[in-house]
Every structure is written in C-alpha cells, then in structure tokens.
Amino acid sequence: MIGFNDALNKVLEHAQDYGNEIVSLDESHGRVLAETILADRDFPPFDRSTKDGIAIRFDALKSPGQAFASQGVAQAGSPQVTLDHNEHCIEVMTGAIVPKNTDTVIMYEHTSKSGDIFTVEKSIKKGQNIHYQGSDINQGKVLLQPGIFITSAEIGVLASVGKTQVLVKKLPRIAVISTGNELVNVEEIPLPFQIRKSNSHSLYALLETEGIAADLHHLLDEPSAIQEALGRLIKTYDVLLLSGGVSMGKFDFLPEAFAALGVEKSFHKVLQRPGKPFWFGKHSEYKTLLFSFPGNPVSTFVNYHLYFKAWLNKTLGRVAPQFTVILSDSFTNETDLTLFIGAKIDNKEGRLMAEILSSSGSGDLVGLSKVDGFVTIPPKETLQKEAKAMFIPTRNLWQ
Numbered sequence: 001m002i003g004f005n006d007a008l009n010k011v012l013e014h015a016q017d018y019g020n021e022i023v024s025l026d027e028s029h030g031r032v033l034a035e036t037i038l039a040d041r042d043f044p045p046f047d048r049s050t051k052d053g054i055a056i057r058f059d060a061l062k063s064p065g066q067a068f069a070s071q072g073v074a075q076a077g078s079p080q081v082t083l084d085h086n087e088h089c090i091e092v093m094t095g096a097i098v099p100k101n102t103d104t105v106i107m108y109e110h111t112s113k114s115g116d117i118f119t120v121e122k123s124i125k126k127g128q129n130i131h132y133q134g135s136d137i138n139q140g141k142v143l144l145q146p147g148i149f150i151t152s153a154e155i156g157v158l159a160s161v162g163k164t165q166v167l168v169k170k171l172p173r174i175a176v177i178s179t180g181n182e183l184v185n186v187e188e189i190p191l192p193f194q195i196r197k198s199n200s201h202s203l204y205a206l207l208e209t210e211g212i213a214a215d216l217h218h219l220l221d222e223p224s225a226i227q228e229a230l231g232r233l234i235k236t237y238d239v240l241l242l243s244g245g246v247s248m249g250k251f252d253f254l255p256e257a258f259a260a261l262g263v264e265k266s267f268h269k270v271l272q273r274p275g276k277p278f279w280f281g282k283h284s285e286y287k288t289l290l291f292s293f294p295g296n297p298v299s300t301f302v303n304y305h306l307y308f309k310a311w312l313n314k315t316l317g318r319v320a321p322q323f324t325v326i327l328s329d330s331f332t333n334e335t336d337l338t339l340f341i342g343a344k345i346d347n348k349e350g351r352l353m354a355e356i357l358s359s360s361g362s363g364d365l366v367g368l369s370k371v372d373g374f375v376t377i378p379p380k381e382t383l384q385k386e387a388k389a390m391f392i393p394t395r396n397l398w399q
C-alpha cells in the first residue's frame, strides 16, 4: 500500500491539458482565462471628474472667496465642453470629461451658490478631483494574464474592454457514478435495508462550484452490467468519479471491471483514513481517468478534495493555496496512516484555530455538515496544542 504523498504525486502526474474554448462573457465567470487581455484604450479614457461640482482654471483663482459665474453644465455621457472665459466656471458631474481650459474641480459642498454664481469657500489645490486619462493603465498594456481565475472583478475588467467572448481553458467532461444495490433515488422512500444516494449529489454540487456540469449515472452490483456500462462511459468522458464498490466486499466488482476493460491501475488503497480503499487509474486507449472513491460518504468527500481537486487545479494551471491552522488541542496519531480529521475553524484575531470535532466515522454524513475542513495528521506523529497543521478546507471560510 502506498502513502498519501506518493498517491497524491501519482494523481498529479496525470494532470492533462484539455485545450481552450470560447465562451460568452457571463459564462466565463469561474473559469480560467486562456488569453492575454490588453487595455483597448487608456483607463480612464479621458480626464474625468471625480466629484459633482464646478470646474475652473486654477490660475484664474486669485483669492479665496472668489466668485465664478456658471457658463453651463458638463454631463457624464456628453462630449467635452469648453470654458470660454477664465473667470467663469462650468458645472461638472462625476464621470464627465473635465471641460477644456479647466484643470481643477471643486465639489459643490466647498462652494456657495447665488443664482448662477458660485463662490469658492475652501482652499483648493491645482488639479484636484480629476482622475487623469491613462492614470490607471495605458492603452495596449496587459490587464489580465492567461491562467488567472475569472472572478466577478475580472468580469468587470473584461466587460470594460468589450470582451463579449472570452477564451478560457476547457474543462474535462465528467461522469459521477454511484454504485450499489442499496441505493435509491432522492425522491424515493427507502425500504428498511436501503438508503438514498447522497455521494453522487455531493460530488455533483462540488463539481458545479468548478463550473463543471457532470452527468450522473448509477451502477447496480452486477458484474456484466457494470462492465457494459463502464465500457461506454470510458469512451464518452474524460474523467469518471465513482463512489463505492472498491473495497473487499463480495459485491465490490469495480477493480475487476476496470482491469477487464483495460484501465491501468496506478494504485489501489492508500495509507490514509478516511478514504483508504481509493482506486486510481487511466484507460490505456481512451486516456480516461478513473477516480474510484470508497463509498462511505466522508471517504468520497475527503478524497475528492485531496486528489480530484488537486488534480483539477494542476490541470487548469491554478495554484492552490496551502493552508495551515493552529490546533486548539494536541492530537496523537499512533497509526501508520495519514489521518484527515474534521475540524471547525475559529478565526481568532487572524489566527485560524482548529477545533477537532468528534465523528462516528467515515459514514457520518451529518458530522460532515459541521466541519470546515480536515486537519492532516501525519503517521506516527503527535501534534501538540498550538502546533501548526496542514488543513484541507472543504468550505469557503470567508463567507
């Protein structure tokens, strides 16, 4: 049996490049950018007023309390207007082009008004309240590099340079496959010896957060039916995420089916808990990757984060942040397994404190909904109270 780090390295060796595709601006949210985005014009594209107020020529202001007659209004969305007399002003709105022959904007609150005459009530600086053309970035400069993850902030940048279509990295086509005669659909009432499928829905939801719309399939514990269905699925998808049927049970038919179908085993079983009976391999001809997770819900969930998520990050060229947390209590791992222990995180003045939560084992689906992620405890190690530990977040800690 191999250790966790070796298993992870083997999975990462199989990172793939699925190429690029063009999607609409809205669809690019959550995807990885595959092109360089240049500024199509200066940012901002003109000297823009940052305040509602009056624009004057600074040199015309001889003394505080000087009055300026308004010559008109410069509205955002209108062409540039021109100040005709230095001793006049033009009312200017936020976002409007600063009028020609003016160089300073005074907000309304720093003036008093009588009819069309504005009196300057505060001392001012030349050039104030103007966001100068090109001061954020100049035309032709790089705004976004390929490989970045497109969040709502990047969507705004893409929109502002007129990108209705965006080149992004292609995502793998994925099938999520549940296995087992005991499983019924969510809408069904299970008989006493049955349970509802949950792993497939958790996996589907996890993939959805990656922008991947997976297809769901189910295999009953019947060797020839499993082989026949898997044979088809291997030809159709880039990746199969399976749960259940990979341990020692009399009805755990998957490893045999994989071998019969020409899937090359990379490893089966890892020195870890939960998730030990994990099977990973690749089809010799179709290059389909098979992540075959142990069926216990916590095992499937943890292994998705440990292996599949790491593989997807590498495949898409994303650098995943490494988290460390501080243990609230000491923890001793007497086993030769890497342990992944569910924990709740408390952000205590910037220190991420991990409180280990008790669990009734890898079938404890309810416990899973209470954890923020999993603390890694290496084999045969004791981590003291306040020691740092690696942490695999399974929830967005910032929301």
Ligand SMILES: Nc1nc2c(c(=O)[nH]1)N[C@H]1C(S)=C(S)[C@@H](COP(=O)(O)OP(=O)(O)OC[C@H]3O[C@@H](n4cnc5c(N)ncnc54)[C@H](O)[C@@H]3O)O[C@H]1N2
Pocket: 178, 179, 180, 182, 183, 195, 196, 197, 198, 199, 200, 243, 244, 245, 246, 247, 248, 249, 252, 275, 276, 277, 293, 294, 295, 296, 297, 299, 362, 363
């Ligand atoms: N003799 C041994 N028995 C077991 C070992 C072992 O090393 N030797 N390992 C145990 C460990 S650890 C795990 S984890 C499980 C994994 O077994 P399988 O991958 O074969 O999974 P199943 O037996 O099919 O199912 C286990 C458990 O999970 C439930 N399950 C399965 N799929 C789903 C699903 N889609 N949604 C909800 N729940 C699901 C299933 O009903 C079982 O209760 O093996 C141990 N045994």
Ligand code: MOO
Pocket: 272, 273, 274, 275, 276, 277, 294, 296, 298, 299, 362, 363
């Ligand atoms: O590894 Mo199993 O996943 O411990 O229950």
